[in-house]
Amino acid sequence: MKLALIGGAGVRTPSMIDSLVRRHHEIPIRELVIHDIDPHKIDTIGAIVKHLVRQHGSPFRVETTTDIAKAVEGADFIYTAIRVGGEESRAIDERVALRHGVLGQETTGPGGFSMALRTIPVMLEYSRIxxxxxxxxxxxxxxxxxxxxxxxxxxxTxxxxxxxxxxxxxxxxxxxxFLNEPADDIHLHYFGLNHLGWVNRVTVRGIDRLPYIIDHYDRFARSCPHMACFSPELIRQLRMLPNEYLYYYxxxxxxxxxxxxxxxxxxxxxxxxxxxxxVQLKEKLQEGDIEAAIALYADTMQKRQNSYMSAETGKAGNAGSMQHKPLDTSQASLENEGYAGLALSIxxxxxxxxxxxxxxxxxxxxxxxxxxxxxxxxxPCMLDANGPVPLAAGALPDSVKGLIQSVKQYERYTVSAAVTVRTRMRYGR
Incomplete structure (x- = not known):
């Protein structure tokens, strides 16, 4: 079985691969190909990944390439994580929006629109391959x-x-x-769009525990700091738990x-x-000090996690849910939820x-x-070898219906615009 990571020279990749090695008994891949268009980044991240795999007895082969067709050829699973224009374009998107007094954020508002217009044409080209x-x-x-x-x-596609x-x-x-329950015993009744969703029931062994969470929201927010950006008054009015990105709305x-x-x-x-x-990882690798490189990586990822949403909420050290836990160099492996945990569960x-x-x-x-x-x-979807089957969510609550429908219409127009521009550029029309 072959797994290809497209845009795999991102800093999250080592954490994901460490999780993949630990779960190899249930995900028995034989070949991992890491693709990126930046040969310098892929050499550096690739070296870290290959070391992590060797530490665990090399259960699969690792290759790196800048050739997209070679990367995906014969793959069983393909993960796409590209950033067209790099972090520099993200920073420009944010500053341009802020100059006009509107939200400068990567995925929500004008920044998300700009990023989508850059990225959709490239992703469609990769999809053809x-x-x-x-x-x-x-x-x-x-x-x-x-x-x-x-x-x-x-x-x-x-x-x-x-x-x-x-x-x-x-x-x-x-x-x-917060409920002191195994995660597998909890079912979230969740609905919405990406970065625009709400939980309207929390079922534990047939009992809805959401009213308890809402009634004790002060305590819940203290145990989950990224949710402290929502006031208890708002939560009691909604009678739902919002996705953390609803802060921006x-x-x-x-x-x-x-x-x-x-x-x-x-x-x-x-x-x-x-x-x-x-830069520092490359220096450590040239010195042959791989352990120092991994420690440096762990420290930087911890800083990222601890600073998540701190500027936006005005609360320093507001560790959020979106970031991965970093490599723990004191152990042979790391616990990694985030994207890695979800992707590997798929x-x-x-x-x-x-x-x-x-x-x-x-x-x-x-x-x-x-x-x-x-x-x-x-x-929520039921997933097996046949793919995902979404579970019925019913009608939208009146309190959020207008917002969801407005944002979805914006998404439809954005996709249409990006596809139209791509077609005209490709065929000169």
């Missing part, structure tokens, strides 16, 4: 803005496609911790003011950290034909009554 080289592969889309990219590919975001699954883990002026008062946007901060990390469910309930980005097909069948939505 995948359709030719690996027509039966399962393609798991990490690429942001995940909902928009998944929508474009689901409407304009023939891929076996699943879109993922780890915010809902991370929220489930937070709820499990419910508190948009506050978010803009906090970012403007910060010395750096999140994109500028990440760009600087990643740039410095890659692989395990499909290759073992093991029914698993996961919150995924998939075509609606009647799941949410107030949206079109071909709209991509973020909902």
């Amino acid at each position: 995948i359709e030719r080289e690996s027509p039966n592969a399962w393609v798991v889309n990490f690429t942001n803005p995940a909902g928009l990219i998944t929508e474009a590919l689901s409407k304009h 023939r891929l076996n496609l699943i879109g993922i975001c780890d915010a809902p699954s991370a929220l489930k883990l937070d709820i499990a911790k 419910y508190y948009r002026e506050q978010a803009v003011n906090h970012i403007l008062s910060s010395p750096h946007t999140r994109g500028e901060q990440i760009a600087e950290w990643n740039r410095n990390l890659l 692989m395990s469910a499909i290759c073992n034909n093991k029914k698993t309930c996961l919150i995924l980005n998939v075509p609606n097909r009647g799941t949410i009554a107030d949206l079109r069948d071909d709209d991509v939505v973020e909902v």
